Amino acid sequence: MLSIVLVLVLASGVIELIIGNYFYDYVIKNDAKDFIPQGVSLDTENPNYEALNWYKNEVKKTLWTQESTDGLLLKSDYLENHSEKTVIIAHGYMGSRQDMGLYARMFYDLGYNVLLPDARGHGESEGDYVGFGWAERKDYQLWINQVIQKKGSDSKIILFGVSMGAATVMMTAGEKLPSQVKGVIEDCGYTTAKEELAYQQRQMFPKIPAIVSIPITSLVTKFRAGYFLGEADALQAVQKSRLPILFIHGTQDHFVPTSMGKRLYAAAKGNNSHNHLFLVSGAEHGEALKKDKSGYYQEVETFLFSIKL
Template structure:
């Protein structure tokens, strides 16, 4: 009788373990699977024309002049990664690298990139790993993507080299792209990276998945999220907990503009305050004093809709912040 009870307990525990890891595997595939229609660029251009009609004449003019160009690089892993770029004759060595969000692509960032083109900047808009025209089979939630963006920084420095001026670069990301540029900010970077703009980024992959697990499935973190994170480590080499923009921000004092919609339920707007408070100031190189970063909570905006809902004020805020750190024409 005792032996039978032990067998039953072992069988139940084994079944629960298998069920947990099965659920974790499903969650991992569900969360990190790319959009397999991502290469249909014609559809994305139509979406942009509908959502941001004021950018259509600009994009059409770039295409007509063949100024909107493609470039590809090969990563150390042998993957081909893609970016769009526009060379601006008024740049004076200044470049904006604009980074898209989850299951999105470079084309979707052209409306925000247009802000920098009007400011006279070169623009480089990459497709992250497993997005758009870039190779890859798994979404990296802005964590391993940070290394790809650092690679694009070096590409931009070579591509837009100005013999008379030192490079000056701003990184601007939205959603997962915002998490990416915050992750980049914690790394040792080449000279010339002057400031960052993060728009509705999450504190960590763990926090975002925890929120989505509760919102979509009504489940607590334990045990599924723990199992999925462990499987992610085994399968892709990183965990949800280490993919932390919050920790990256704590490494360095970096000029950063934080933007977040107050009605964002996808990446909860409450996440922006811990991010800002982790890195509320930066060192002014001129006088070695600490200056405060900027934060803007956009009233009533849903996820990644701040520019859509407040285009003029968004552009004004970005121009003012970036000009402070990179300089005016």
């Protein structure tokens, strides 16, 4: 009888490890994902063609590099606008800096220098896993320091991100940052990697209970990438941060549910009088700027003006 129990326990453990490694490879390893669109098409029929083409082919870009604390070569485009104000823009999951032309143009037109890193494991930056903002927060601290070193101690820095990039800048905001960092704008970021992955699993693999798969995937992630999924916690970060934060979310976001954006704002609301939530009616995930360009621009400008930038 004891031998049967041992066999069942071992078999259960093997099955759990198989599931954990499967989900690690499916979500966290930085292979191309069939459930994520690859890149932004530069099509003249695209209503945003002008801004995308401006970033890709017209504006002068300088390559900046950075070595991460764990030895990865990270790359970034820098757009000089002869200003003391600089925005650091963080792209989304399985994206790259090439996807962020719309946002680069918006901030450039507002008078900002623009720094657009490729997150570790994305674009031209080294790395073989996705950190969901937790590992990346340290990388963005290094980018902040490089801006200050190159542009001077009178720099005024804004952190901006979309989706996973939004989670990244929120987690960065939870760290002790130089006084030159003046604020954060996050667009459709998630509360925690654990909650987001559990939510996605229920949509994509409803027959596999997240209560089983997420903990074992987190354990596999710790062994293979060095962090637990529960550590990637933007909710806790914004609770700690005293920086002003503009939260943006679409009301029809079914990838990172709108409720997450509301919870993030609620967690940070009392920390700074300039914190604000902007909900874009009818916008799906990452589509707020495209859905309401004028409203988006106005909210961003109003927020920056309110913090004297």
